[in-house]
Amino acid sequence: MILNKNKVTGGLYLVIDPSMALDVLLKKLSSAISSGIDVLQIWNNWPVGIDKVSFIKKIAELASPRQIPLLINQEWALLEQTTDLHGVHFDHYPSDLSIIKKKIGREIIIGVTCSGDLKTVALAHKNQLDYISFCSMFPSRSAGSCEIVLPETVKQARELTNLPFFISGGITPENARALKVQIPFNGVAVISGILNAENPGESTKQYQKALSIK
Secondary structure (H helix, E strand, C coil): CCCCCCCCCCEEEEEECCCCCHHHHHHHHHHHHHHHCCEEEECCCCCCCCCHHHHHHHHHHHHHHHCCCEEEECCHHHHHCCCCCCEEEECCCCCCHHHHHHHHCCCCEEEEEECCCHHHHHHHHHCCCCEEEEECCCCCCCCCCCCCCCHHHHHHHHCCCCCCEEEECCCCHHHHHHHHCCCCCCEEEECHHHHCCCCHHHHHHHHHHHHHCC
């Protein structure tokens, strides 16, 4: 099933780790999706020898029935190989974005990580990207080398653009609720908070509940 470009406006953004055992991952992902995932991204943490297109297809089979946008981390060339992907998330703003878009040749979702550099926010706004993710709000093993982003930076970023903001890096339902009264954001991006949970479906519901609190 081929989806048209979906708008990414916020909500719960789950980043999938393809290095997990596939049967375990698919079971956890199915539970999370049934409880309310809004955006999916495949992290480029590939195990050696994996068939990437085949893996993407398996994830798409779970995401497509619920019209969940499926993005790839960094490896935009995979969008030329399969229409199961609807966009790309860049860890840094790409200097050759116009060339990338021309090569892909179809409308896609594009997001970028901002690690506290407001120049990235300005570029994303100027070039009409779809969303910005701030990484890392808290220390996180999966966030890798992301710098800690100060709440004040997110406030300053909102003055530059109305693009949807996601916060990521060590996000729990509890600290997401606490941050909602401090900074403007539209959604949260998580990996281990759901994929490492004993009950991914229940964890998903807790994140959604946190996001729904005004």
